[in-house]
Amino acid sequence: MRVAILGGTGAFGTALATRLREAGHHVVLGSRDAERAAAAARDLGVDGATNEDAVRDADLAVLATKAEGALETARALRAAIGTTPLLSVASELTFTPAGVLPAPDAQSLAERVQAELDGPVVAGLHSLAASTLGGEEAPDEDALVCGDDADAKALALELAGGLVSGRALDAGPLASARALEGLTAVIVNLNKRYRGHAGIRVTGLP
Numbered sequence: 001m002r003v004a005i006l007g008g009t010g011a012f013g014t015a016l017a018t019r020l021r022e023a024g025h026h027v028v029l030g031s032r033d034a035e036r037a038a039a040a041a042r043d044l045g046v047d048g049a050t051n052e053d054a055v056r057d058a059d060l061a062v063l064a065t066k067a068e069g070a071l072e073t074a075r076a077l078r079a080a081i082g083t084t085p086l087l088s089v090a091s092e093l094t095f096t097p098a099g100v101l102p103a104p105d106a107q108s109l110a111e112r113v114q115a116e117l118d119g120p121v122v123a124g125l126h127s128l129a130a131s132t133l134g135g136e137e138a139p140d141e142d143a144l145v146c147g148d149d150a151d152a153k154a155l156a157l158e159l160a161g162g163l164v165s166g167r168a169l170d171a172g173p174l175a176s177a178r179a180l181e182g183l184t185a186v187i188v189n190l191n192k193r194y195r196g197h198a199g200i201r202v203t204g205l206p
């Protein structure tokens, strides 16, 4: 699969690129800056390009920019992304003295990204931390993906299945993204409280 990682120069994008390359996918690491993309990509043994060029021949685009830049990036790349399926991994979080809070918006970030694009948006991988994703072994976790478009979701589930030693699970329609994005806040709070690296394993499924 040809995968473009938009905002791929960050912690999550570089960890994802490493796992995807190892799984045999063709990865193009995207950035707002071509030189930054090229430098990061060289270190990882993948290709690098501007976000706009990265997405051109992709089978799947992963929107892995800092969450605050996700909507703006989708809006700016609408023409370049076209009808290419896009996987949104972003969670908007608010850090407070009482803990990490999920976004207060009624609509998930992924649904708002969908409103900016012509192609199908799916959401997932929110519970996979960059640090574990980039480790020696595939994370001993499940990966959750949701979306309304069956083909786009199947593609994202195929990609997710190669990232973890657990299962890639279909978590329902794109509206579930609100819960998946909020789950990141729960995981960060667990990590702070127990000083660990929490991940998700779903039980009770056949």
Ligand SMILES: NC(=O)c1ccc[n+]([C@@H]2O[C@H](COP(=O)([O-])OP(=O)(O)OC[C@H]3O[C@@H](n4cnc5c(N)ncnc54)[C@H](OP(=O)(O)O)[C@@H]3O)[C@@H](O)[C@H]2O)c1
Binding pocket: 007, 008, 009, 010, 011, 012, 013, 030, 031, 032, 033, 036, 037, 063, 064, 065, 066, 067, 068, 069, 070, 072, 073, 089, 090, 091, 092, 125, 126, 127, 128, 129, 130, 131
């Ligand atoms: N870190 C994790 O453990 C983790 C886990 C699950 C999901 N996620 C999600 O994955 C995404 C990336 O996480 P990260 O930790 O890798 O983030 P990050 O390092 O803060 O940012 C990733 C990249 O986003 C680009 N960027 C920054 N500000 C931007 C803006 N205003 N507009 C467009 N692009 C911008 C930068 O790339 P250029 O400057 O090169 O363009 C940066 O390298 C986030 O949305 C996060 O919610 C992260």
